[in-house]
Structure formats: C-alpha cells, structure tokens
Amino acid sequence: MSSIYLISITVLAIGLVILGVTWFKWHAFISLSVASLFLGIAAGLPLMKIAQSYETGVGGILSSLLGILALGTILGKMMSESGAGLQIAQFFTRAFGERLLPWATFFAGLIISIPVFFEVGLVILLPLVIAIQKTTKKSLLLIAIPMISALSISHGIVPPHPGAMAAIGIFHADVGQVLIYSLLVSLPAGIIGGPIFAYYISKRIQPVSEPKVVAANVSAKTYPSTFVSFLTILLPIILMIGAVAVPFISMPGWLADLLNFLGHPLIALLVSVFVSYYLLGIRRGIGRKLIEKLTGDSLAPLASIMMIIGAGGAFKQVLIASGVGGAIAELATNWQLSPLVMAFVVAGLIRIATGSATVALTTAAGIVAPIVANMTGVNLPLLVIATGAGSLMFSHVNDAGFWLVKEYLGLSVKQTFKVWTVLETLLSFAAFALVLVLDLFV
Template sequence: MPHLSVEMLAADATAPITSAGHAQLGIAVLAGIAVIVLLITKFKLHAFLSLIIGSLVLGAVAGAPLDKAIASFSTGLGTTVAGTGVLIALGAVLGKLLADSGGADRIVDTILAKAGGRGRAEGPSREGRWRATGGPMPWAMVLIAGIIGLPIFFEVGIVLLIPVVLLVAKRGNFSLMRIGIPALAGLSVMHGLIPPHPGPLAAIDAVKANLGVTLALGVVIAIPTAIIAGPLFSRYAARWVDIAPPEKMLLSSGETPDPRAQHASDEPDARPGFGITVATVLLPVVMMLAKAMVDVLVDDPKDSLQRVFDVVGSPLIALLAAVVVAMFTLGRAAGFTRGRIASTVESSLGPIAGVLLIVGAGGGFKQTLVDSGIGQMILEISRHWNISALLLAWLIAVAIRLATGSATVATISAAGLVAPLAAEMSTTHAALLVLAVGAGSLFFSHVNDAGFWMVKEYFGMDVGQTLKTWSVMETLISVVGIVGVLLLSLVV
C-alpha cells in the first residue's frame, strides 16, 4: 500500500498559476473552503454560486491573476461536465423510467412478499410505542434500497422508498427505525461508493481511476458496509429512538401518502416483471464489470477481445444501452406509447440541472486547487509523513463533508486535492483512493446537510433523534467503508 513517505510526482506537470509559498497556499485553501461553507450555511446561497465565489477567493488569496483563476475554474467545470455530465443524465433517465413504469414498485412488492409479509411483532412497549424484532424485513429493505439505489440519486431513492418504509412499519407494527435505517443505509452506501452516482464518477475522473475496477471494489466494500450500518445497526437505533410512523404522513385509511403520486391518468397500465426489471437495472453494472474482468485477464491493448469490451464496458455505452433497453423492457411493458416514453425522458432531465451545475462547479474548484499548486504543496509537506495516502484522502473528505454538508462537494474537492497521490499508484489502489474519498464524504451528516432534514421530516423525529439515528448511521458507513478500503489495500 503506497504511503506518503514514498517519493511521488504530481500528475499535472504544468506550471502553477501562482508562485506563492506553502503558507500562502495553505491560507488560500482555508479561505476558499471557509467562504464556501459560510455562503452555503450562513447565507443559504446555492452550492453552485458558492463554489464559483470560493474558487475566485482561493485564486485571489493564492496570488493568482484573476484571469488565470477564471480560466482554471472554467477549464475544470467544462472537463468535469464533459466527463460525467452525460453519465449523470443517462442515469437520471434510467431512474425515471424505473419509477414511472412501476418497475421500482415491482421490485419492492416482490422482495417484501418473499420476506414474509408482516413479520412477527413483539407489540407495544410500556411507553406505548411500537417495537418489533423485524424478522427478515430489515434485510429485505436494505436489499430493496441497494437495487433501487444503483441507478438513481439518493434524494429520488428516498422519495421512492419512504412510502414503502412507512407502510411496512404501520401494517407490520414494526419500530420505524428497524425498517427505515436499513433502507437509508442501502441508499447512502450506493450514493457514496458506487458509480454512476455523481460523486464517485467525478472522483474517478479527477483521480483518473479505472471505472470498472472502482465499481467492482466498491461493490465488495458496499455489501458488508450496508449490512453493518443497516440491519445490524437498526437493532440499536430502534432502542435509542423507538417511534411509530408519524400520523401526519399517513392517510386516514392507514395508507401512506406517496410523494410520487400524480394524476390517476399518469399511472401505468401494467407493470414490468420482477426479473426483467432487475436485469435492466443491473445491465450497465454487468457490462462495466465484464470490461474490468477482461482488462485483468487479457491486459493487452491490441487484443481484439479487450478492444471490444473497452467499448461495450465503457460507462457511456453501458448506460446508453441500459436506457435503450429500459424503453422496451420497462416503458413498453408498462403500456407507454412512444410519446409517453419521450415525455418521461424529457421530464427526467430538468431536475438534474442543479446536480450537474454543482458537480461542474466542484470540478472548477478542484481545478483551481490543482492549478494553484495546492496538490504539489500537499505532496511536499506530507512527503515524510508516515500515514497512508488512503487514510489522508478519507480525512480530507471528512473535513470538507463536516464543513459543507454536501457529500458531492466533499467528494469532488477532496478528489482534486489528493489526485496527485494517484500518479504512481497501481490501478487497484487508485480505485481504492476514490472509494476512500467516497467513504469520507458520508461522515456524520448533520444540520448543514439537506438529507438530514429530509430524513427528520419524513420520519417525524426531532433534531436529537435524527442525530442519534441517521447521523450515527452515516458515520458508521464512513468508518466501516474506510476500514474496508484499508483492508482491501493489503490484499490487492
């Protein structure tokens, strides 16, 4: 495993846009991040605008000419959007087809039916609150969240799954935390560690890691992490916060109001089958993993088989193939006309505009960091530190996550700072560097994170209860994730 005591060269050999010393560069980094944090948390400015202003402040404090700082930011924004924007858009289209066709509902209903329906409740506690052993339901919920969370964003996954979580807890007389924590853990692990989610994709692009290898190693780490932070931790979370589904989220009939519900005319005529739905969702994953496997077994750029899989397993082709297949296996199976499919695709792109802008601006901030010479500074200062590069990457991501509240901003910014460390890393360790950053970006979600407030309101908890459940769960994911990364680095 590479350590910072090993001599490393910066990946970018171009001269920095400033000749400032280490002290000035350090102050510039702190000033840039402080401005971003202040604007997001205190003044509630959109992260896109905050990142632009923070980038300019960083360049100015570092002593870079303003035109050079602007050029660096613009270059980083364009490169990031070009590398990840199309993939994010394709992932959004696939997720929208999955939701609107009823495919997501089919996966949920099938797995819940296999899990045994209501389970065996222990009944109300002395305080009159509900308790439940949960039975197989927590495991079913983390499995559902993992599958649903592969192609869609975390916020969309919450909207899809919360109605199911509340309904299962209500009808089965389960503690809400016993059912809800596994679902949240499955979604969060996918969001932080597994491409094609925006953060991992942007980090892969910044570090120049192999996407297929990152995906394969990410799955290896994600499975035990989701189990520990989901079904296992939910036993303790249910004891700490033993609550029933909030009545304000339930209809008088006992059914759960579905945030996805629109007009009755928008409901699909039928729903695609479970098998074909899961196969469609997993198609891009299988294609990218196949490319990674061929790369390992063949390792000859001139080999015809490897060249074929380089195309077939590229993220663009894999996701594009999944979207085209989904139009038939999901859209047509649900009775969608060509016009309805076109409308679904169109409506999926609007909501991701903000995500694309934040990811792009994060890339601009990253490029400003790099061009200012921050990456080289980190190498020079830490060259003789006896600390793992993977652990350093995690710590940097943790610090930015705690400050900004955004996992995506933390991932992109930290990846830009540690990208030079990957210059002499092997393919597998560069992928682990991405996963270390992803794990750090999930650490301790609190009041400056929009996801914190979403979970609080949906589950009807107060701030203290949310900190004891959701925030601890996120921290557990982050810690277990970096432990998994460090252990894997010893054997790959």
C-alpha cells in the first residue's frame, strides 16, 4: 500500500472526526470511534486487528491518565471548597498585580512543569487558574494559556520528560547539554506561545461554556493559611522533584527506593489528596461525609472527558497499526534536508498522524538517528530539541491534550483549534527557530 494512499486516508479520517463533531453533532467519543473504524478498514487491516488496536489504544492512554486525572481533580476540588485556591489566587493578585497575572501563571507553570508530565501539571494548576480568574474577573484564556504554554513546551523538549530522555538515548546526546539548551529555548518560545499569544487570542475568543473543573464554592468556615494552601498544592511537585534528584544524591538504597515510590505521579497525588483531606478538610471544619460527597462530585465530570481521551488513544493506535508512521519514514529517507530540518519535519508529520508528542519524538529519533550516524558536525543536543519541537506542532483531534484543554476550559471544537492547535504550533516553530539560531553559535 503506497505511502501517499495511507497519508490520504489519514487526512480523511481526521476530517471525519471534525465533521462528526461539528456537523452531525456526534459526541467526540463516537466521532473518534467511527474514524478509527474507517481508517482501519481503508488501510486494509483485518477486522480483528482493528478491534485489538482499539482496545490497546484505549487501555494504553487510560492506564497512564485515569488515576492521575481523578486524583488531580479531587485535589483541585479540595483546594476550591476549602478556600485554599482563593488564598493562592489572592496571593498572586497581590504579588504581581492584575496586569502581570499572565506572566505570573507562565513562570509558575514553567517551574512546576520541569519535573511533572503535562497532564499532571494541568490538573494541578488549572483549578488555581480558575480561582484566579473568578477573583480578578479577567479573561480565562488570558490567565490559562500562559500556564498551558509553559507545561507544553517543557513536556516537549526539556529532560527529564520521557520523550526527551528517549531521544537523548537514541541520539547518544549529552543530557546536561540538552537540559541547558532546552531551558534556553523553552523560555522565549514559551513566552511567545504563552503571555504574548494569550494577550492576542483572549480578546477574540470567549469560551462557550463554563470550565469543566471544580467550582469555586467554599464549604469551610475559615480559609486555610497561605502557607498551608501552597504546601498542599506543591506537595506532589515536591515529592516528584525528590524522585528526580535521586540519581544525583548519595543515599541509602532504601531511601532511594522510597523517594522513587513517593515521586511517582500517581503516588504523589494520592499522598497529596490524603494530606488535603486533613489540612483543608477535617482541620478546617469540613466533615468526613462532606469530603466523601465532594470526592464523588469532583469525579462525575471526568466520565465524558475520559471517554473522549480513550477514543483518542484508540484512534492513535489504529493510525500506528495502519502503517502511517512507516509511510512517513519512507518519504523522509528521500528528502534532501539538513539533519535538524529533517528531524523537525519528520517529528511534526508523525505528531499530526498519531497525536502523541512522545510517540512522535521517539519515533522520529529512531528514523533520523541512522541517517545522521555517519554524518559529521551534527549538534546532537540541538538535534534532540529540534525533534522535540517538531513533536509539538499541529495538535488536533487525535491528541488527548486537545480534548483535555477543550473540556477543562469550556471551549468548542472550533475554538480549541484556534486556541490549542495554534498555541502548540507557535511553540513548535518558535522553538525550532531558536534551535537554528543556537546552531550558528554552538
């Protein structure tokens, strides 16, 4: 089956998703499921292979996200109901002033994003962004986009995120150099996609519905202190940083095992939820029965989101099984491009096809690595970052992040393309341009 045919039916399948949601008014879960079936049949996959790919895709994405999203949502609910979110919102309002709030959320997101995955950072920080928005009455997009930008750019190019670490291993690049260069690139690229883009787009788009995250209803009789509020929200970050630091600090084996265990995102969030139950709940006058009710209420809105994300994972897996990645690799070998440009373009095409930045980054690295193995003068750390930059571009309906941002910010599908897809593409091309500039000097 020709590469052009496979890429063509992929484009048609993506169009079917968009048409189903916007024209036929299907739920996104149905649209993605129908598109997966269409793509598998059109690609000539056996029917059972399509079904197996669907199951694998759903299980793969939900197994890594379900617990994280659930626990992060519970933590956000406790932050909201106790008034801790409002305390932090008021702190940032006083410290930075309303005019600088987009910059405050950007730098907070950039710092927190280094040791955590995009999805973890999103579910931890977004309830606070909502609280800030309700306090200041500013545009939600003006405050949220800088934070999302910081989380995304770090996820794409900064170690120790999994895609960057995998590419470092494939290219045999120096992790320290990649970290330094990626921080130099992520700051200006994140500003372009964050505060600058937020100022522009927030004046042109208003979310069509309320964000599907915790409401800012305060059930406690008194607010927790600012210290307790920050401790609760930063606890999972502190635990995850502890795990990241293990390889660089001499310690007994049992302590290293314990820190690695507590630093796993799922465990870190679980510990933080129980801490929030006590510090923000029982200690502040919220009874056990109300805590149980708040937990149940916080999980209810996740059902639709998780169905959509699961179907997006299935669509991605059918894309992979259909051989689209191989088709892109075949085309890439015929291109006469510099290694940096080739890595960027190949990663971008795979991202568009599969919807996963991590899959795009690791797959593109595997394609490009043999090509550059015998070349001289290739800056391997910058090659890692160029590949990571390509893995961010043109995120759309087969990306879990697309649906997370849509549902959490209350956007329509059309608005999500204008906000999330444009944001990711800005980050991608800005980061790559900075890589080309750095390549002139290092």
